[in-house]
Amino acid sequence: MLVGYSSSSEEESEAATDRNKSFYRKCQEEDGGNNASPARKKPKIEEQVAKTRLPVPGCLLAMFPDEVSSQTEESSLHGGRVRSFQHERGNWATYVYLPYHPEEEFGELLEELLSAAGAHGAVWTPQEEFHLSLSQTVVLRHHWIQPFNQSLRAGLVHCKRFVCSAGRLKVYCNAERTRTFLGMEVCTGHAQLLDLAQAVDRTMKEFRLETFYTEPSFHVSLAWCVGDLTGQMECIQEMQSLIDDHEEGPFLLRLDCVELRCSTGNKTFRFPLEP
Numbered sequence: 001m002l003v004g005y006s007s008s009s010e011e012e013s014e015a016a017t018d019r020n021k022s023f024y025r026k027c028q029e030e031d032g033g034n035n036a037s038p039a040r041k042k043p044k045i046e047e048q049v050a051k052t053r054l055p056v057p058g059c060l061l062a063m064f065p066d067e068v069s070s071q072t073e074e075s076s077l078h079g080g081r082v083r084s085f086q087h088e089r090g091n092w093a094t095y096v097y098l099p100y101h102p103e104e105e106f107g108e109l110l111e112e113l114l115s116a117a118g119a120h121g122a123v124w125t126p127q128e129e130f131h132l133s134l135s136q137t138v139v140l141r142h143h144w145i146q147p148f149n150q151s152l153r154a155g156l157v158h159c160k161r162f163v164c165s166a167g168r169l170k171v172y173c174n175a176e177r178t179r180t181f182l183g184m185e186v187c188t189g190h191a192q193l194l195d196l197a198q199a200v201d202r203t204m205k206e207f208r209l210e211t212f213y214t215e216p217s218f219h220v221s222l223a224w225c226v227g228d229l230t231g232q233m234e235c236i237q238e239m240q241s242l243i244d245d246h247e248e249g250p251f252l253l254r255l256d257c258v259e260l261r262c263s264t265g266n267k268t269f270r271f272p273l274e275p
Contacts, residue, residue, distance in 0.1 A: 090142045092265035096135040096152070096200045100220050100255050109251055110222055113169075113239050117182070117223075120235040124182060124223040132164075132186070132220050132255060134197045138209040140264055149262055149269045151206055155199040156260060161273045164189025166220055166253040169240050173230045180229040183219035184253050193218045196260065220253060 102110075114124045140148055166184040173180050186193065194216070201211040243251045262269040 092140045092142060092145065093137055094140045094148070094262065094264040095133060095137045096260065096262050097131040097133050098196075098255060098257050098260055100130040100132060100253070102130055105251070106253065109242065109246070112242050113182070114223055116239050116242060117235055122225060122229060122232070122235070124225050126223045127221055130220055130222070131261075132193070132218055134193070134260065135200050135204065135212055136210050138204065140207075140209075144207060145264055145267070148203065148207055148264075151203045152200065152262060152269075153271055155202050156196070156271050156273070159196060159199060159260075159273050160192075161256075161258045161275055162189055162192045164193060164218075164255050164257060166218075166255070167243060167250060169236055169243065170217065170219060171230050171233050171236065172217070172219070172221070173228050177228040178226070180225050180227065181221045182223045183221045186218040186220075186255075187252075189255075189257070190218060192257070196257075220255065 110126060114126065117124050164186050165188045166186045168185050168187060170183050170185045171180060172183050197212045197216060204211045258273055260271045260273060262271070
């Protein structure tokens with residue numbers, strides 16, 4: 001009689017097969033069915049990752065403080081004002097200017113001017129702060145802010161301090177024709193202001209941003225109203241007479257140009273001019 005004996009390799013193969021079958025049955029029991037596969041376990045893994053995801057650190061959220069909700073885009077929440085460009089995360093509205101710090105006499109005169117305008121049906125809102133613009137409002141990406149201001153500082157290094165004055169009322173309207181401004185136009189210091197504007201323009205060109213107006217009318221905005229009222233200011237001569245016939249002679253708004261500023265988002269950068 002011939003008796004067959006299995007080799008050790010065959011025994012190891014059968015043992016391995018039994019272990020694989022046992023492992024396969026265990027996987028089926030854990031997955032709850034005979035049709036289970038590794039693909040079905042992927043959603044569970046993703047769910048666990050989502051549950052354990054860490055919150056964004058507050059220091060990162062603070063990097064974009066100018067971000068607003070869609071509700072604040074409504075003009076009713078901004079006194080009827082409309083954005084010149086759509087707000088986007090990481091975009092910072094930026095402009096360059098010379099600040100004006102009004103004296104008490106100016107405040108009293110402004111009240112008289114707006115009262116005269118109101119008598120003709122025009123409702124004006126005084127500016128919250130007064131300045132003379134040296135650039136248009138442009139958009140800076142967050143990572144441009146530091147190099148932009150470094151370039152601006154380098155371009156202003158040889159600019160000297162000076163004094164300019166303004167005394168004639170003029171009506172302005174923005175490019176979108178959504179707001180009208182009552183301004184006081186500069187009558188002295190125009191050449192020095194033009195030099196500053198050209199220095200700012202060089203930085204704007206470096207970053208491929210819009211430059212200032214070709215023939216700028218330098219002025220300090222006093223008040224604003226919604227809409228285009230440039231053709232409805234018949235009272236402008238009456239208002240000008242309040243300036244020309246002031247108690248102590250014609251009123252001149254005096255602007256000491258000792259420091260140029262750059263406003264970008266909620267930050268303000270200062271550039272003192274040379275004595």
